[in-house]
Amino acid sequence: MSDIGLEFPWWISFAFLGAEYWYVFVPAILLFAGIGWFGRRLSRGWRYAAWGAAGLVAAPFVLLLILIIADAVRGAL
Helix, strand or coil, rough: CCCCCCCCCCHHHHHHHHHHCCHHHHHHHHHHHHHHHHHCCCCHHHHHHHHHHHHHHHHHHHHHHHHHHHHHHHHHC
């Protein structure tokens, strides 16, 4: 992932992947959340699976937010 040979943990790479391809991740989050919310005719299992998929696709943004907050707190100390 890095040109200078830095090896990052998988979760940091996952966060950067979400930030880099946000134009794919954000519509996928909205699609899965919409299926989970408005999919009344689907069985409960499919609706829970859609909510879970929306949460997994949203995870890189949460991880990136945690990294930004940790950096801000570290700089303030």
